[in-house]
Amino acid sequence: MANNHASNDTSQSIINSTLSAIATDGISNLTTKSISKHASISTASIHYFFNTKENLVYNSFAYMIKSIRIDMLEARRQGRDPLARIRGVCETHFSARQLSEEAANIWPQIWSHATHDPKTARLVKIFGARMISNFTYDLRKLGLPSQQARLGAIELRAMVVGLWVEKQVTKNTLQGERLDVFERMLSRLQAEALKHKTYPQLE
Amino acid sequence: MANNHASNDTSQSIINSTLSAIATDGISNLTTKSISKHASISTASIHYFFNTKENLVYNSFAYMIKSIRIDMLEARRQGRDPLARIRGVCETHFSARQLSEEAANIWPQIWSHATHDPKTARLVKIFGARMISNFTYDLRKLGLPSQQARLGAIELRAMVVGLWVEKQVTKNTLQGERLDVFERMLSRLQAEALKHKTYPQLE
DNA sequence: GCGGACTAACTAAACGATTAGTATACTTTA
DNA sequence: TAAAGTATACTAATCGTTTAGTTAGTCCGC
Secondary structure, three states: OOOOOOOOHHHHHHHHHHHHHHHHHOHHHOOHHHHHHHHOOOHHHHHHHHOOHHHHHHHHHHHHHHHHHHHHHHHHHHOOOHHHHHHHHHHHHHHOOOOOHHHHHHHHHHHHHHOOOHHHHHHHHHHHHHHHHHHHHHHHHHOOOHHHHHHHHHHHHHHHHHHHHHHHHHOOOOHHHHHHHHHHHHHHHHHHHHHHOOOOOOO | OOOOOOOOHHHHHHHHHHHHHHHHHOHHHOOHHHHHHHHOOOHHHHHHHHOOHHHHHHHHHHHHHHHHHHHHHHHHHHOOOHHHHHHHHHHHHHHOOOOOHHHHHHHHHHHHHHOOOHHHHHHHHHHHHHHHHHHHHHHHHHOOOHHHHHHHHHHHHHHHHHHHHHHHHHOOOOHHHHHHHHHHHHHHHHHHHHHHOOOOOOO
């Protein structure tokens, strides 16, 4: 499915250019020409490395999601307690350090692409599932019973997505307000966990 | 900007076909030919009514958002109390009665289009702002102080979007779970409102 | 160490197909 | 008859992709 030169410098720069082009002009306006211009290569090289444009798009999405996932795992590793891990994951999703500013606009492009491309759909599904799974684990560690932990995780995941759309697309709220909403939810979950704890427990 | 035959039968069927085509194949694969085939008209008619394809896309998005808004206003009118109005608005957003099943996939297409089209961006921004504004109003009526009402509204709006993405794109949760998450949030907001009420109050 | 065989990386140019949009003529309706 | 609506046939541009080739470097026998 993928190519066997994927570690190459050029193919990586093609992927970066693809993501950048999608972010600025949208996937509807993505052409092999615009990519080649941005990456300073010929359009033929695109097909040399990625066979088809569709395959390049998929690999670009996969690369971006993989990058974010690596960052999220790192954030989890650094979190001292469940709450810190949850906070870390969310912040990663919002900062997206590893990608250029403009690349932030790619999420809705992935979502819209997923509605008619099964492979991309699978990609986002797995990413979302892992996020819910991680949150569920953290909330259980925080002291919530499994049912509530799962619902809380779904809620957290929905909130991350919803606030992301609000920040990047709708733009009707201030950064401070979004942070407030998020912190309120965290302390609410913490309070809920405390209620369920039989024994007080140190972190 | 728009056309002046907008009330026409043909132009409406063109819009419907456009939305349907976008929902199934994505905006990247939208062509005047596929629209004309689906609507059983010639491509010339598209340009007769909508001048450019870009303008048709914009008008289609505008029509869809307007339809949903009308449904949401109707749901609000039928809600007996603030909580029922909130619930009604959310349910409308999820059922989208007025549109075909497939058209549900159009939201992410609008979001992705908005990232590089200012006019579409304005459309979704206004829609989101009205939703937050309505929720804020309802939460104030429920008894929340204005600051909390605004935060709660932002939270509700984010949750609607987030759960929508979860339902339509990511697909990792059951309908029942999403409803649970939503109901938990509503009762939480209600409890928060009761705390702030100086006097008990009948609905 | 040297020359020819081989290969990976890359490109210029051209391919056929498809695109949005137009010119124009025909048909309906009022 | 005049305007509105629709279709046919077309254009110029652009699309993704392919072909046929160049370049630069590596390997191997001698």
